[in-house]
Amino acid sequence: MVTHPDNTRDASQDAPPAVAVKGLSFRYRALDEESPPSKKTRIAVPDSSVAGAEAKPSYAIRDISFSLAHGELLLIAGPSGCGKSTLLKCLNGLIPHTFRGELSGEIWIEGRSAAGMSLRERARYIGTMLQDPEKQIVGSTVEQEIAFGLENLNVPRAEIRRRVDAVLQRLHLESFRQEATFALSGGQRQQVAAAGVLVMQPSIFLFDEPFANLDARAIDELEELINSLRAEGRAVIIVEHRVEETLKLRPDKVLLMRDGRQVFLGDVSSFLEMADPEQVKLPIEATLRRATEPRQVVERLVRPIVTRSAGAAEAHPAEPVLVFENVHYRYEADGEEILHGISFRVGRGETIALLGPNGAGKTTLVKQALGLLRPTAGTVLLYGEDTRKLSVAQLATRIGYVFQSPSAMLFAPTVQKELSFGPENLRFPPERLQRAVQRAAEALDVARFAERSPLSLSFGQQKRVSIASVLAMESRILLLDEPTAGQDYRSYISFMEHLRELPELDALLFITHDLDLALRYTQRVLLLKDGHLVADGAPLEVLADQTLLESCNLRPTSLLRYLLTECSRSLA
Amino acid sequence: MLIALPYIKRDTPIHRLDPRVKLLLLLAYGLAAAQTSNVWLILVGFVGSACYYALARLKWSETRRAWLFIIFLNVILVFGNYFLSGGAIVQGIDLSHQHQLFSLPFFGFLNHPPYVGPKPLIFSVESITYMLTMGLRNFSIAFLAVVIPYTTNPGQIGVAFKQLGLPDQFAYAIDLSFRFLPTLARDFSVTLDAQRARGFELDKLRGGIFGRIARLAPLVVPIVIGSVVGAEDIVNAMELRCFGVGRRTWLTELQTRPLDRLLMALIVALFVLVTALNILGNFYVSGPLHILHEQGLPAFLLR
Numbered sequence: 049m050v051t052h053p054d055n056t057r058d059a060s061q062d063a064p065p066a067v068a069v070k071g072l073s074f075r076y077r078a079l080d081e082e083s084p085p086s087k088k089t090r091i092a093v094p095d096s097s098v099a100g101a102e103a104k105p106s107y108a109i110r111d112i113s114f115s116l117a118h119g120e121l122l123l124i125a126g127p128s129g130c131g132k133s134t135l136l137k138c139l140n141g142l143i144p145h146t147f148r149g150e151l152s153g154e155i156w157i158e159g160r161s162a163a164g165m166s167l168r169e170r171a172r173y174i175g176t177m178l179q180d181p182e183k184q185i186v187g188s189t190v191e192q193e194i195a196f197g198l199e200n201l202n203v204p205r206a207e208i209r210r211r212v213d214a215v216l217q218r219l220h221l222e223s224f225r226q227e228a229t230f231a232l233s234g235g236q237r238q239q240v241a242a243a244g245v246l247v248m249q250p251s252i253f254l255f256d257e258p259f260a261n262l263d264a265r266a267i268d269e270l271e272e273l274i275n276s277l278r279a280e281g282r283a284v285i286i287v288e289h290r291v292e293e294t295l296k297l298r299p300d301k302v303l304l305m306r307d308g309r310q311v312f313l314g315d316v317s318s319f320l321e322m323a324d325p326e327q328v329k330l331p332i333e334a335t336l337r338r339a340t341e342p343r344q345v346v347e348r349l350v351r352p353i354v355t356r357s358a359g360a361a362e363a364h365p366a367e368p369v370l371v372f373e374n375v376h377y378r379y380e381a382d383g384e385e386i387l388h389g390i391s392f393r394v395g396r397g398e399t400i401a402l403l404g405p406n407g408a409g410k411t412t413l414v415k416q417a418l419g420l421l422r423p424t425a426g427t428v429l430l431y432g433e434d435t436r437k438l439s440v441a442q443l444a445t446r447i448g449y450v451f452q453s454p455s456a457m458l459f460a461p462t463v464q465k466e467l468s469f470g471p472e473n474l475r476f477p478p479e480r481l482q483r484a485v486q487r488a489a490e491a492l493d494v495a496r497f498a499e500r501s502p503l504s505l506s507f508g509q510q511k512r513v514s515i516a517s518v519l520a521m522e523s524r525i526l527l528l529d530e531p532t533a534g535q536d537y538r539s540y541i542s543f544m545e546h547l548r549e550l551p552e553l554d555a556l557l558f559i560t561h562d563l564d565l566a567l568r569y570t571q572r573v574l575l576l577k578d579g580h581l582v583a584d585g586a587p588l589e590v591l592a593d594q595t596l597l598e599s600c601n602l603r604p605t606s607l608l609r610y611l612l613t614e615c616s617r618s619l620a
Numbered sequence: 621m622l623i624a625l626p627y628i629k630r631d632t633p634i635h636r637l638d639p640r641v642k643l644l645l646l647l648a649y650g651l652a653a654a655q656t657s658n659v660w661l662i663l664v665g666f667v668g669s670a671c672y673y674a675l676a677r678l679k680w681s682e683t684r685r686a687w688l689f690i691i692f693l694n695v696i697l698v699f700g701n702y703f704l705s706g707g708a709i710v711q712g713i714d715l716s717h718q719h720q721l722f723s724l725p726f727f728g729f730l731n732h733p734p735y736v737g738p739k740p741l742i743f744s745v746e747s748i749t750y751m752l753t754m755g756l757r758n759f760s761i762a763f764l765a766v767v768i769p770y771t772t773n774p775g776q777i778g779v780a781f782k783q784l785g786l787p788d789q790f791a792y793a794i795d796l797s798f799r800f801l802p803t804l805a806r807d808f809s810v811t812l813d814a815q816r817a818r819g820f821e822l823d824k825l826r827g828g829i830f831g832r833i834a835r836l837a838p839l840v841v842p843i844v845i846g847s848v849v850g851a852e853d854i855v856n857a858m859e860l861r862c863f864g865v866g867r868r869t870w871l872t873e874l875q876t877r878p879l880d881r882l883l884m885a886l887i888v889a890l891f892v893l894v895t896a897l898n899i900l901g902n903f904y905v906s907g908p909l910h911i912l913h914e915q916g917l918p919a920f921l922l923r
Contacts, residue, residue, distance in 0.1 A: 142856055168865045176860050183853035187777050188799045195871040203917050230802040248861070441819040449817045454712050456807070457814040457847070459841035460861035469838065473819030503845060521819065592645070 064159030066252050066283035067139065068115040072153035074134055074143060075107045082411075108134040109308045111403075112153070116301065118251065118281045121274070123294050125287075125328055126305035127536045128507070132287045135305070136254050139285070141170040158251060171197065175250035179257045181234075181241040190216075190224045190232075190240050197248045214249045219273070234406050235266025242273055253277055255286045259293045261533060263405045263561050264603035271297060289536040291328045291551060300518060329537040331606040346614070349607070352571045352587075353399040353544075355553040368393035368429075369554045370447070370527055375416055375426035386412050388579045389426065394525075399556045401566035401587065404576035405601035410559045413576065414527050419443045430525075445474055448523035452530040454514035458502040463494055463513055466502050472520040488520035491550050508539040512546065524554040531558055532565055544569055563591060563605050588615065626686070626769045634676035635771045638880040639780035642772060645672075646764045648891040653761060655898045656912040659753045666756045669763040676767050683766060690762045698755045703741065718744035719922050734769050753915075764788070774798040779870045788868050800854075804847065811842045 060160040101615050109131040124132050136145040144151050147343030155162035157173045178184040194215055198208045216222045219239050224232070229240060238258070245253070255274075259267055261505050274297055288294045295316060302319040304312035305541060312322055325335040332349075336342040370393065377387040386409050394400060404410050415421040416428050419440040428435040429525055430446050460466035467488055471481045492512040497505060502513050511531070519526065531547070532540045544565070547556065558565060566573050566587050573590040575583035577600045583590045591597060591608055592615075629635075634642075653665055680687075704725065721743050728739030768777075776808065778795030812822070815838045822839075858864075876884075894912070901913040 140860055143857065146856065146859060166865075167859055168862050171860065171862050178857055178860075180853060182803065183850055184857045186796060186799060186854060186858055188795060192775055192795070192871065199869045199871055200669075200862040201863060202867050205869055205871060205873065208869065212871075217845065228802075244861070354883050415813070420816060439821075440816045444817055444819045449814075451810065451814045451817075454809075455846050456811045456842055457818070457838075459838045459845075469820075470818040473821070518818065582891060602799055 050267045056292075063118065064156070065115040065123045066118050066120075066158060068154075068156040068283070069139075070113050070154040071133070071155075072109050072138060072151075072155060073139055074113045074149055074151050075145065076134075076149040084438065085568070107308050108149075109138070109305075112303075112305075112310050114301065114303055114310075114313055116252075116255045116283045116285065118283055119278050120300040121278055121284045121286065121297060121300045123286050123288065123291070123299040124305065125289060125291050125294075125302060125323075127289065127327060127538055130305040130619070131308040132305055133256065134308075136176070136285075136287055138254055139224050139252075140174050140176045140254055141165065141167050168201070171201075171248060171250070173250055174252045174254060175245035175248055176254045177238075177241060177245060177256060177258060177259065181237040182390075184241045185229045185237060185244070187229060190221060190227050190229060190243075192228050193240055194243045194247050196244060201248075211247050211249075215243045218246075219243050223255045223483045233266075235262055235269060237271070238262060238266060238270060242249070242270075250282070252283045253285070255284070255288075257288050257290075258286065259288060261530075263601040265405070265601045267603065280448050289328060291323075292331050295331060326541075327538055332610045333606060336610075346611070350568050350611070351548075353556060353569050354571070355397050355399060355556050367432075368395050369431055370394040370417060371427075371429040372416070373429070375413075375423045375428060375429045377412060377416065377421060377424050386579050387416075387423075390489075390576075390581050391581075392574060392581060392584055393424075394555050394557070396554050398572055399570045400558070400574060401570040401604065402557060402574045402576060403561060403563070403566055403600070405561065408576045408600075409579045410576055411529065414449065414557070414559060416527075417443075417447055417527070418449050441474060444470065444521055444523065446523055447525040447527065448518035448521060449527045449532070450515050450518050450529060451535055454502075454507070456512035457514055457517070458510060461501055462499050463489075463502050463505075464498040466513060467494075467520045470517055474521055484522050487551060488516040490544060491519060492516040508535050508543060511535070511543065515547075519550070525550075526550075526553055526555075527557045528557070529559045530562075532562060559620070561602065563602060564607050567591065567607055567611065588612070624680075627772065627774055628678070628682055628770055629773075630677065630771070632675060632677050632771070634672070634767055637771075637883070638874055638876050639768075639772045639776045640784055640874065640876070641880050641883050642764075642768050643780055643784065644884055645887050646761070646768065648887045649764055650761050652891050652894040655832050655894055657750060658911060658914055658916040659749055659756075660916045661911070662753050662756050662760070666760040668761075669760040673763040673767055674723075676771050678767070678770050683770060686766055687762075690766070694755060694758045694762070698751055701754065702747070702751050718742065718746050720744045720746070734890065745917060746915060749915060749917060776872060776874060779872045779874060782870055783874055790862065791864070791870075794867075796854075804843070807843055807846055808839070811839055814842075815839060861866050 076510050112135060114122065124135065130373065134143070137147060138151065138155065141162070143149065148574075157165070157170070167326060185193050187196050191212060193546065194212045195208050198211060203211075216225060219242070221239060221243060224236065224240070229237070232240060253274075258270055263272065274284055274286075285296075286294055286299070287402060299316060302312065302314065302316055303310060304319065304323065312319060320330060320334040321338075323330055323334075324340060337343055339345045372390050373393050375387055376385060377389045378385045378526075383445055390413060400416070402410050412421065417430065417435065418424050419438060419508065422436055435443060460469060466483070467485045468481060471484050476484060486495070489498060492515055494509065494513050494516050497509065497513075502510060505513065511534075515526075515528070528547075535543060547569075550556075558570065560566065570587055573583070573585065573587045574581060575590055575596070582600065583593070583596060588611055591602075591604070592612055594604075623845045649669070653662065656662065671770075723740040723742045726739060726741035727736060728741070729735060730737050730739060772780075775795075775798075777798065778791045779795055782791035816822075820838055834918065897909065898912045900909045901911070
C-alpha cells in the first residue's frame with residue numbers, strides 16, 4: 049500500500065506491545081568467512097580441520113530480551129562497543145537487510161514477526177534517527193528532505209504536500225521550507241531530520257545518541273519532540289551513553305548492555321541503584337548516594353588540571369603567554385562581523401574552558417591565535433609577538449590545535465609517521481624529532497601502537513594519536529576542540545586524566561559546551577556569545593549566573609546545581 | 621556560510637527557463653558543434669551563446685572562479701592540441717596544400733622509427749584558424765554550461781534529468797551530489813586547516829610532479845577515507861527511508877511554458893538539421909550542403 053495507516057490511533061490497552069524482543073543474538077560474518085555453507089564448501093572443508101581451529105564465534109549482541117508498550121520510552125545504555133548500535137540495526141532492519149551475519153531470536157513489531165519483513169514494511173512501523181543528522185539528511189532543501197521517504201514509497205504528490213505541510217507546522221519549521229539543509233545549525237538539522245522520519249508516521253522511534261553535540265536549546269526542543277511522540281502513543285527507544293541527559297525524559301525502562309549482553313533491564317530507580325558511576329555518567333545525586341563519603345567524591349571529581357608546577361608559574365607571574373587585544377573579525381570585507389572586540393589574556397599554567405552556544409564564534413576565535421585566520425582589527429600576541437608577523441607554520445611551534453574530529457587529520461600509514469609529520473614539516477633536526485615524537489607518544493600512551501595504522505584504532509585512541517601528533521611539535525600551548533565529543537563516559541574520564549599527566553605545558557584551552565568538563569577540569573571559564581566575551585572567571589563563579597547560562601544556551605548539570613547549593617550552604 | 625552552491629536567485633529570462641531547456645540546449649549544442657569546424661558557423665554559435673549568457677545577467681565577480689578555470693583549461697586544450705598534432709588535426713581540410721605562414725622547430729610524431737623526433741611546427745592560415753575555431757567552440761559550450769548551475773535552483777536539476785527520461789537512481793544521484801558537495805568542501809577546508817596547524821604548507825610542496833602529488837596525501841587521505849566511511853551512513857539513511865524499493869514520486873514537478881516547449885522543439889530541430897547536413901555533406905564536394913565540412917575561409921586569405 050502506498051499510504052501508511054496511522055498506527056497509533058487504535059493502540060488500546062490489550063493491544064500487543066509495540067516492540068517485543070526475545071533472545072536476540074547476532075554475529076557479524078567476517079569478511080573471509082563463507083556465506084551460508086554451500087554444498088561446495090562442505091565438501092572442500094572437512095568438519096574437523098579449519099573450522100574447528102577457529103576462535104569461538106564472537107557475538108555482537110547475545111540473548112537480548114525486552115518488550116516495550118506504546119507510549120513508553122526505553123533507554124539503552126552502555127559503553128562504546130557494547131552492541132547498542134547492532135541492536136538498533138536489528139530493530140530497524142538494516143540487519144539482516146544490509147549487514148549479513150547470523151541472526152537468531154525473535155523480534156515482534158506491533159504483534160507481527162519481523163522475520164521476513166522487508167525494509168519497506170518495517171518503515172511503516174519504525175523510524176530511525178541516526179547518530180549524525182548531517183549524514184541522515186539527504187535532501188538539499190528542507191522540503192525535499194522531509195518528502196524523501198514518501199517519495200520513495202510512491203505516495204501521490206498531493207498527499208506528500210499535505211503531510212509535509214503538517215509536519216513543518218508541527219515542528220515550527222514552516223519558514224525553513226526552501227532553506228538549504230547544508231546551511232542549518234546543528235539543532236535545526238536535528239529537527240529537520242526528525243521531521244523527515246516523522247512524516248512517515250512510524251509508531252516506533254529509534255534515536256541513536258541524539259544528544260551528542262547539541263547545545264541546550266536544541267536539547268530542549270528534542271526533548272519536547274520526544275515527549276510529544278510518547279503522548280501520542282508512539283514507543284521511543286533511545287540509545288545513549290549520556291545517561292544523565294536522557295533520565296530527564298523519565299524513561300519507563302532502562303536496558304544496560306555490556307559486551308553484547310544484557311546486564312540490567314528495569315526501571316530508572318533500580319537502575320540508578322545498580323549502575324556503576326565509573327561506567328556511565330549518572331546524575332551527581334545518584335553517585336553521591338552510593339558513596340560513603342560524599343565530600344571525597346566531589347573532591348575527586350572536581351580537580352582542575354594545573355599545567356605547570358606552582359613554582360614555575362610564580363617565576364614569571366605577570367607574563368601572559370597569549371593575549372587577545374580587542375580582536376574583531378569578519379570573513380569578507382563587506383560581510384557580517386563574527387567577533388566584536390574580544391580581549392583576554394592567558395597566563396602561564398592556566399587551564400581554560402572556552403564555552404558558548406553553537407555558532408558563538410569559538411572556533412573562529414581560536415583560529416586567530418593559530419594564524420589560520422587573521423584579525424580584521426586588534427591584535428593577538430603569542431609570547432609577546434604579533435601573530436600577524438608569523439606564518440602558520442611558525443605559530444605551530446608555539447601553539448598546537450587539535451581539531452574535534454581525529455579523522456580530519458589522520459592520514460599516515462603508521463602512528464609513528466603520523467607523529468613525525470608535524471616535526472618534519474617544521475624541519476626539526478633528527479635527534480630532536482625523535483625525542484619529541486617519543487615524548488609525545490609516551491605522554492598520550494600511544495607508543496604501543498607506533499607501528500599500527502592510525503585508521504585501525506578506536507575513536508578514543510585516534511583522539512589520543514591526534515593530540516600526540518600535535519604535541520610532537522613541542523608547542524607549549526595546547527588548544528583542544530571538543531576533546532570529549534564522541535567518547536563514552538569511561539574513555540572520556542580516562543582521556544581527561546591523560547591530559548592531566550601531560551608534560552609541562554604553558555596553557556591548556558578546551559573549546560567545549562560540556563559544563564561538567566569546565567567544572568571538573570579547568571581553572572577558568574571564558575563564555576562567548578554572538579561574538580562577544582560575556583564572562584571570564586572561575587568556573588563556579590561564571591556558571592552561578594542562571595540568566596547568563598540561559599542566554600548562552602547552556603543548561604545547568606546536576607553537578608553544577610549540587611556545587612552551587614554546597615557553596616551557598618557553606619557560606620551560610 | 622563560507623561555502624555555498626553557485627545558484628544565484630534572480631529574475632531573468634534564463635532563470636525562468638525550464639531546466640530541461642538548458643540541459644537540452646547544452647547537450648544538443650555540444651553535439652552539433654562537434655560536427656563542424658566551419659569558422660563562420662562556430663562564430664555564429666559563439667555569438668548566440670554569448671547573448672544567451674548575457675541574458676542571465678551573471679556578474680564577473682560571481683562567476684570569476686569558474687571562468688578562470690575554464691580559461692585555463694581551454695588554453696591548455698587548444699595549445700596542447702596544436703603542439704601535439706603539429707597543428708594538423710583539421711577536420712575535412714586538405715592539408716596537402718596548406719597556406720603556410722611560418723614554422724618553428726619543434727618535436728612531433730614521425731612515420732618512421734624512432735617515431736618521435738624533431739619536426740617543424742607549421743603555422744598556416746588553416747591551422748591558426750582551426751585553433752581559433754576550437755577556442756571559440758569551447759567557450760561557446762562553456763557559456764551554455766556555466767549558466768546552468770548559476771541560474772537553476774539545485775533542487776530542480778535532479779528532477780529535470782528524471783523528466784528527461786533518466787532512471788530514478790541516476791536522477792537522485794545528481795540531487796545527492798548537490799546535497800553533499802558543500803559538505804565535502806567544508807571537510808576539505810577543515811582538513812586543510814588541521815594540516816596547516818601541523819606545519820603543512822600547500823604552496824611550499826617540494827619535489828617533482830609525482831613527489832608533489834605524494835605530498836598531498838595529508839589532504840587527500842582524510843577526505844577520501846572520510847567520504848567512504850560517511851557514504852555508508854548515507855546509504856543506511858536512504859535505505860531506512862525506503863530508497864530504491866520501487867517507483868518513486870518526485871515532489872517537485874517541472875511545468876513547461878509554451879515558450880519552453882517552443883525552444884525545446886527548436887533546439888531539437890536545429891540539432892537534427894546540423895546532423896543531416898553533416899551526413900549529406902559526405903555526398904557533395906561543394907555547395908551549401910557541404911558547408912559543415914569546410915573551414916569557410918575567404919579566398920583572399922588563401923593566396
